Amino acid sequence: MTMKLTHIRDVLAVAECGSMRAAARSLGVAQPALTRSIQEIERELGAALFERHARGVQTTEAGHAFLRRAQSVQSELRRAKEEIEQIQGGVAGQVAMAVSTASTIAMMPAALAAFRRRYPQAVLKVTESLFAGIETQLAEGNIDFYVGPFDASLSSSSFHCEKLFAYRRLILARTDHPLAQATCLPDLRDAHWVRPLTLLPNRSEIDFDELFERETGSAPNIVMYAHSALMTLLTVANSDLLTILPQQWLEVPLTSERLVSIDATRDVPILSMCIVRRHAMPLTPMAESLCDEMRRAGTHYAHRIERV
Structure with a gap:
């Protein structure tokens, strides 16, 4: 048997819906036909893609691996279709x-x-x-x-x-912050910080932390992690916490009216x-x-x- 695009479609639907019945309903096909399709692709691959349970199905380890590839195939097929349509003036x-x-x-x-x-x-x-x-x-x-x-x-x-352009990061504080006139990182040794929360530590955060510790003898005292830059800015604008963010944030009117840049980032690495x-x-x-x-x-x- 040769793998067909309908097999990929059916596997993706079952994984998304969590059951054969729901997937069949979503695709507008009979459930026995969908079950046969899944069985065919599993025989072709020589591995079970789903574990059957009373309440539905769960993807196996092999199923997870297949899904990643299947999603890529589906994305490329969508792109191919759209590219042809756009070449033809769509x-x-x-x-x-x-x-x-x-x-x-x-x-x-x-x-x-x-x-x-x-x-x-x-x-x-x-x-x-x-x-x-x-x-x-x-x-x-x-x-x-x-x-x-x-x-x-x-x-x-x-x-x-x-690369498009290089830009700086700025240490930001509320306009009347007592440390607003600081001129070097050691002046900020005792400050408390808020940092936007990312999925993984990024190089820019690591670079700043290393620079701060080298200049002050200790790492920045981060007392809050925020799930968005907007939350970070609202916190900084209404507290004594500091943060470091790209210079673009001071170009937003609401931000520029409430925050100031502390001139202590001359040695902070430039980003691209x-x-x-x-x-x-x-x-x-x-x-x-x-x-x-x-x-x-x-x-x-x-x-x-x-x-x-």
Whole structure:
């Protein structure tokens, strides 16, 4: 027996729905036909993909492995279909993009406006995240490309990185903070900090912590982790806590009115804003267009901050 696309479709549906009955209903097929399809692919693979229980099914270890590949196949088939349609003049389709908060502030407004003018019927799926949070999704093709800080030494060689511009991180405090006039990290030795919570420690956090400890003799005293940059900023604006965030945050009107930058980050390593995509895997024309608009917006932003 040769594996068919319907087998992949059926396995994905069963995994998503959690039972044969629910998957059959979702696909609009008879349950016995779906059960036969799953049995066929399991015989082909020589392994059980699901464990059957009274309340449904659960994916086996082999099933998990197959699902990762199947999801990639499904993503590429969707892209292939959309690419053909777009080559033939179609203006519909979807793009999945991941962006950091800093890249959202710096580039998204201009890039999105230009993209929407060209593809008004496009559906965008935007995930706000640093690279560590979406690396697997990008590798598997569930996300088309990522825009944000990126350290190539910490990822596999399966990604292509294009640098857009360099930017600084700033130590932020409320406008009337007693340490607002500090000029070096030792002045902040006794400060308390809030940090946005990411899935994994990233290089920029590690670099700052190492620099802070080298300059002050102790690590920054982090007393709060926040699940978003917005939560971090609201906390800083209404407390004595400090934080360190990309310079773009002081370009948001609400933020710039409530916060000030403490001039103590001269030795904090510079970050690179990058576009990251999979090697040797072309984007659809629509995704390529959005990538181009982000690149163009990044170039304009780089010129603007160079003049400041």
